[in-house]
Amino acid sequence: MTHVVTLIPGDGTGPEIVEATRRAIEATGVDIRWDTQQIGAAAIAAQGTPFPQAALDSIKRNKVALKGPLTTELGTGFRSVNVALRKEFDLYANLRPAKTYPGVRAPYGEVDLVIVRENIEDLYAGIEFDIGTPELVEVREAIEKASRATIRHDAAIAIKYISEMGSRRIVTFAFEHARANGRRKVTAVHKANIMKFADGLFLRVAREVAAQYPDIQFEDRIVDNMCMQLVQKPDLYDVLVLPNLYGDIVSDLCAGLVGGLGVAPGANIGEDVAVFEAIHGSAPKYAGQNKVNPMALMLAGVLMLRHLGEREAGDRLERAITDVIAEGKDVTYDLKADRDDPTAVGTREFADAVIRRMERVHA
Ligand code: NAD
DSSP, X not given: OOEEEEEEOOSTTHHXXXXXXHHHHHTTTOOEEEEEXXXXXXXXXXHSOSSOHHHHHHHHHHOEEEEOOOOOOTTSSOOOHHHHHHHHXXXXXXXXXXXXXXXXXXXXXXXXXXXXXXXXXXXXGOXXXXXXXXHHHHHHHHHHHHHOOOOOTTOOEEOXXXXXXXHHHHHHHHHHHHHHTTOOEXXXXXXXXTSTTHHHHHHHHHHHHHTTOTTSEEEEEEHHHHHHHHHHOGGGOOEEEEOHHHHHHHHHHHHHHTTOGGGOEEEEEOSSOEEEEESSOOOGGXXXXXXXXXXXXXXXXXXXXXXXTOHHHHHHHHHHHHHHHHHOSSOOGGGSSSTTOTTOOOHHHHHHHHHHHHHHHHO
């Protein structure tokens, strides 16, 4: 079966790691037709808009995209394309596995976690009121009237909202992911002891959803305690499900546990569309130098293959990547003990090594 996938090269070092990843995915033998589209800075340069209609139509049509990092230019008047993509396609689940691999320096021993972050609601919904605006005064007065609280007049206000529907679909996503991937436990992370209504609702819904999955253990943790426990005993945890803000912070904490952003893949998934990417940015200072590590995007490619139902090919690609980094020879500078090690290879050569490894397993 031919899969059609929208391929977004991105900018900065994006095109180099996307090309390396495309070659590695093709070496699995899975039949993919790439529909290449530009968004972000490359699209602004060519078409004057960060979000050309053709790219949107392509993602809508193909339902799966592999995306290189996009530079968010500060002060251009264009909002973050990454955030716009999430909103446009209602990509409500941010999936971030955090797994240690031999060959990657990780300070805390073996870790194998999956973070499921709600991607749309909470403090990140973008509902903010700046000081000095009439809207702020209106909102402050309404809040003071409804809650009998007083808010200082020199305070800006951001609104945190958490809905029943949003909580139900993200927790259900976490349980379905756990079930489909042989995971044993889901932990809901919250601060319901303080935010009794918003986080309290998230926790109540999480408990209701958990009751429908008797085959998977369920527990909850308060987010501050969760952070400490993840550092001290990450092996106690498996799949974590969190509202947006806690999810953002805890997923970076977990990336740190397994060796940093450079090795961490991610996926933004909605009902219809899924976009796979690396967690790191476009590292523009290394653009065009054939230097940076394509491993995180390749691991996002592994997630994508599994999403497409090509689980065996995904497993094979993951094994080839992990074999190459465990051997530690054909790896980029960031995976060498000394970052100035002259034996470090480039982006292309890392991909060559992964492809050779896959061919060897095939033979
Ligand atoms: P960055 O992740 O691009 O780079 C930070 C540093 O991490 C780099 O200088 C480099 O030393 C290292 N690094 C990053 N990726 C690496 C790789 N693959 N291999 C080896 N080393 C790597 O973060 P930044 O400099 O804060 O962001 C640059 C741009 O990327 C910004 O415009 C930011 O908005 C954007 N960004 C995009 C995404 C995305 O598209 N999903 C995510 C984060 C940041």
